[in-house]
Amino acid sequence: MKETLVFMGGVVVLLAGGGLVLTTSPWQAQVEQPIAFNHAKHSPILACTSCHSGVEVGVAATIPQADKCMVCHQAPVSSSPEAAKVKVFAEQGRQIPWVRLFDLRDDLIFAHKPHIQKGLACQTCHGDIGSMARITQGFGTEGVNGLRGRELMARCFSCHQARGVSTDCVTCHK
Ligand code: HEC
Ligand code: HEC
Ligand code: HEC
Ligand code: HEC
Numbered sequence: 001m002k003e004t005l006v007f008m009g010g011v012v013v014l015l016a017g018g019g020l021v022l023t024t025s026p027w028q029a030q031v032e033q034p035i036a037f038n039h040a041k042h043s044p045i046l047a048c049t050s051c052h053s054g055v056e057v058g059v060a061a062t063i064p065q066a067d068k069c070m071v072c073h074q075a076p077v078s079s080s081p082e083a084a085k086v087k088v089f090a091e092q093g094r095q096i097p098w099v100r101l102f103d104l105r106d107d108l109i110f111a112h113k114p115h116i117q118k119g120l121a122c123q124t125c126h127g128d129i130g131s132m133a134r135i136t137q138g139f140g141t142e143g144v145n146g147l148r149g150r151e152l153m154a155r156c157f158s159c160h161q162a163r164g165v166s167t168d169c170v171t172c173h174k
């Protein structure tokens with residue numbers, strides 16, 4: 001009980017700070033992806049939701065596989081050796097093993113749909129991904145530092161509180 005009270009105090013302090021963006025901690029290491037995907041080069045030509053097609057309808061946003069990339073990369077759109085890797089994955093019929101950067105623990109409850117339906121922009125929680133060549137912030141994955149634990153929770157919590165969305169523990173914790 002004492003633990004909870006101390007923690008609640010932490011939330012109030014963070015609320016006074018007012019920050020709602022989930023991703024503020026710089027990563028200490030750069031994640032190496034199987035293909036060095038570049039958001040800044042794709043966002044001007046394609047909507048976030050056409051690649052992350054789960055975002056408006058379900059729990060997971062989903063990360064696209066080679067079949068979606070090949071719609072354009074069948075043609076020689078880029079001379080980058082990284083782009084050439086897309087074709088190799090497609091021809092071999094292999095899944096691209098993307099490393100997850102924003103990954104909540106399995107004992108937490110989150111779905112994109114209610115947030116997107118309320119009109120929240122991707123940027124609110126992920127930062128300005130569309131202008132990044134490489135994603136340099138996240139919740140952190142194993143071996144990579146990011147916003148985690150109570151610090152991360154405070155970001156969820158403070159927005160829920162500000163907007164009158166449920167802050168019962170069981171809303172987010174299984
Ligand atoms: C709507 C068409 C389209 C789709 C879909 C698409 N790409 Fe591209 N991609 C391009 C174009 C055009 C370029 C060249 C951009 C430039 O050089 O300015 C490019 C460039 C690249 C590059 C080189 C980046 C760099 O820094 O030079 C990589 C790597 C790449 N794409 C990977 C992917 C992957 C992986 C997917 C699927 C998840 C994908 N692309 C889906 C059109 C597309
Ligand atoms: C051409 C397809 C494509 C488009 C368009 C695209 N993305 Fe992505 N996105 C990817 C791929 C591939 C990855 C995995 C590689 C990486 O992390 O850079 C990714 C990764 C991400 C991640 C990290 C997910 C995780 O947990 O690892 C976020 C967040 C994200 N994208 C948000 C966005 C937003 C916001 C936009 C629009 C501004 C956008 N994406 C546009 C293909 C795309
Ligand atoms: C309210 C905060 C919030 C908003 C708004 C939001 N996301 Fe997310 N996103 C998250 C969280 C939290 C996760 C981690 C989910 C998990 O691990 O279960 C995530 C994960 C992802 C992933 C990783 C792959 C996956 O299937 O989960 C991608 C890609 C992504 N988001 C893209 C987007 C895009 C594109 C938008 C805008 C259309 C968006 N997100 C809006 C919080 C948000
Ligand atoms: C709006 C969503 C949300 C609500 C409501 C919420 N939490 Fe959390 N909580 C989270 C997230 C997200 C994390 C971070 C998990 C991670 O690091 O992956 C977290 C982390 C925690 C942690 C730290 C666990 C660790 O190992 O670091 C504790 C303790 C905790 N929550 C307790 C509570 C209690 C008690 C309540 C009810 C008063 C509560 N939470 C309500 C989202 C929420």
Ligand code: HEC
Pocket residue numbers: 020022108109110111114115118120124125155156157159160163165166171172
């Ligand atoms: C910027 C504001 C904001 C942030 C940040 C945010 N949420 Fe939410 N959340 C909302 C809103 C708005 C709703 C929609 C409530 C509704 O549909 O009436 C919602 C709904 C939810 C729901 C569904 C609640 C229900 O009653 O069905 C869950 C679960 C949830 N959020 C978890 C999280 C977690 C976990 C995080 C952090 C990783 C988070 N949220 C971050 C604003 C936010």
